[in-house]
Amino acid sequence: MLDALIVISFILAGAGIGFYGVDLLPDDTLRQVNNLEGLGSVTAGFGALIGTGLGLVVQTSYRRLERQIRELPPDRILTRSVGLVIGLLIANLMLAPLFLLPIPAEFGFIKPLTAVMGSVLFAVSGMNLADTHGRALLRLVNPNSYEAMLLAEGTLKPSPTKVLDTSCIIDGRIEELLSTGFLEGQILVPQFVLQELQTVADASNDQKRARGRRGLEILNRIRETYPERIVVDSADYEEIATVDAKLVKLAQELGARLITNDYNLNKVASVQQVSVLNINDLAQSIRPAYLPGDDIEIKILKEGKEPSQGVGYLSDGTMVVVEEGRDYIGEELGVVVTGALQTSAGRMIFARPKSSAVVSS
Numbered sequence: 001m002l003d004a005l006i007v008i009s010f011i012l013a014g015a016g017i018g019f020y021g022v023d024l025l026p027d028d029t030l031r032q033v034n035n036l037e038g039l040g041s042v043t044a045g046f047g048a049l050i051g052t053g054l055g056l057v058v059q060t061s062y063r064r065l066e067r068q069i070r071e072l073p074p075d076r077i078l079t080r081s082v083g084l085v086i087g088l089l090i091a092n093l094m095l096a097p098l099f100l101l102p103i104p105a106e107f108g109f110i111k112p113l114t115a116v117m118g119s120v121l122f123a124v125s126g127m128n129l130a131d132t133h134g135r136a137l138l139r140l141v142n143p144n145s146y147e148a149m150l151l152a153e154g155t156l157k158p159s160p161t162k163v164l165d166t167s168c169i170i171d172g173r174i175e176e177l178l179s180t181g182f183l184e185g186q187i188l189v190p191q192f193v194l195q196e197l198q199t200v201a202d203a204s205n206d207q208k209r210a211r212g213r214r215g216l217e218i219l220n221r222i223r224e225t226y227p228e229r230i231v232v233d234s235a236d237y238e239e240i241a242t243v244d245a246k247l248v249k250l251a252q253e254l255g256a257r258l259i260t261n262d263y264n265l266n267k268v269a270s271v272q273q274v275s276v277l278n279i280n281d282l283a284q285s286i287r288p289a290y291l292p293g294d295d296i297e298i299k300i301l302k303e304g305k306e307p308s309q310g311v312g313y314l315s316d317g318t319m320v321v322v323e324e325g326r327d328y329i330g331e332e333l334g335v336v337v338t339g340a341l342q343t344s345a346g347r348m349i350f351a352r353p354k355s356s357a358v359v360s361s
Contacts, residue, residue, distance in 0.1 A: 079130040087126025091119045159185030162277065163251050165260035166196045166243065170215035173279050174259065175222050178229075187226070189219065190250055191234050196243050248274055287316050290349055294337045296320065298351075300328045314349075323352045 095118045098111060162185055168174050169189075177183050197219070201212030223230045235253075237246050244265045251258045257275040260266060269276045290296065298320050300310040310325025312333075322328075322335050335351035342348075 080127045083126035083128075083130025084123050085126075087122040087124070088119060090126070091122035094118070094122075160275075161186045161188050161254055161256040162259050163188045163190065163247060163254070163256050164193065165247060165258065165262060165265060166193050166200075166215070167262045167265075168260050168279060169193070169197065169219050170200075170211050171261050171279065172214065172218050173261075173283070175218055177279070177282075178222060178226060185229075187222075187230050188250075188254070188256065189230060189232050190236075190247065191232060192236050192243055192246050194219075194232065244268065248272055251275075283316060287318065287347070290337045290340065292337055292339060295354065296335050296337060296349075296351060297332060298322070298335060299332050300325050300330065302329065318347050318349060320349045320351055323350070325351075325353060328353070 095115050098114055162183065164174065164187060174183075178187075197212055197215045199212070200208050201216055203209050203212065233250070235250055237249055240246050240249060244262070245268075247258060247260075247265070248269050250256070251269065251274045252272065257277050258265070258269050259277045259279065260269075261279040263280075266276050266278050296314075298312040298314070300312050300322060302311050303309065303326055304311045304321050308324050308326050310322045310328055310333075312320045312322065312325075314320060320335070322333065323338075325333060325335070334354040336354050337349060337351050339350045340347060341350070
């Protein structure tokens with residue numbers, strides 16, 4: 001309905017201008033014909049017909065311009081508008097001295113013609129420069145608005161929601177991971193995960209009870225620290241028996257990523273094409289790579305399999321077997337790496353004491 005009204009408005013406006021505009025023509029011939037009896041309406045009708053055609057042309061151009069503007073992303077519209085305004089301002093500043101020049105009357109048309117052409121030239125140049133450098137300028141002025149516009153136009157994809165597993169919460173490393181800022185997006189804690197945590201915290205086994213309470217404490221801390229990011233979801237699936245299956249189902253419905261350190265849940269989710277962020281895999285990937293000749297400070301904790309060996313552990317749990325380290329059990333020892341071995345159980349590093357054997361006791 002609105003489109004039809006716009007078309008009719010352009011046509012009527014063009015017809016009206018053409019009908020009444022004939023009388024304003026300075027052509028004496030048309031005036032004489034218009035004064036002839038019976039032909040006045042013919043001339044007016046001819047003007048109305050031309051005006052109608054012009055109205056249709058203007059309406060078509062308007063619709064095409066409107067369609068192009070709708071297809072443009074918001075940041076492009078903003079930068080082009082700014083470029084247009086700046087271009088017109090520069091044109092007016094540069095062309096102002098032209099109107100002060102003494103030009104003969106017969107060449108008076110030069111001033112308005114130059115002003116129009118200069119304004120068009122600078123306006124188009126301003127918009128072209130805005131297309132080339134507008135985004136960089138917008139990002140410098142306000143990075144947040146720039147990213148918001150990229151999200152709106154689909155160039156920048158928002159970070160997907162993450163769903164926390166029970167074992168991941170009890171593990172505790174999620175708290176440190178959030179504090180580093182590497183984990184982006186909304187963090188979702190399902191209600192059934194909270195119920196499982198509460199069940200573990202109320203267990204009769206002391207070890208399980210301690211783990212459950214630790215998980216609840218960690219969850220409360222991260223909710224207080226990141227109130228806008230941690231969201232408790234009330235979704236539940238009564239027809240699904242296990243918490244792991246519920247987590248996979250929820251992640252599938254939301255298109256979210258599952259954060260866990262459970263090996264079996266990782267495999268099941270991967271089979272069902274759910275994206276998984278495994279904290280254990282992350283820890284493995286960022287472990288320092290010790291090469292032969294590197295120095296390590298380590299505490300010898302126990303004997304090795306061989307009579308002269310001592311065994312210690314790095315902060316990430318990597319076992320270090322020290323040749324001739326048995327005599328230093330319970331002491332901090334400076335060692336030199338001699339080799340490394342990757343096994344199914346993890347990585348193992350071999351070392352020997354440095355010349356300055358004991359660092360501290």
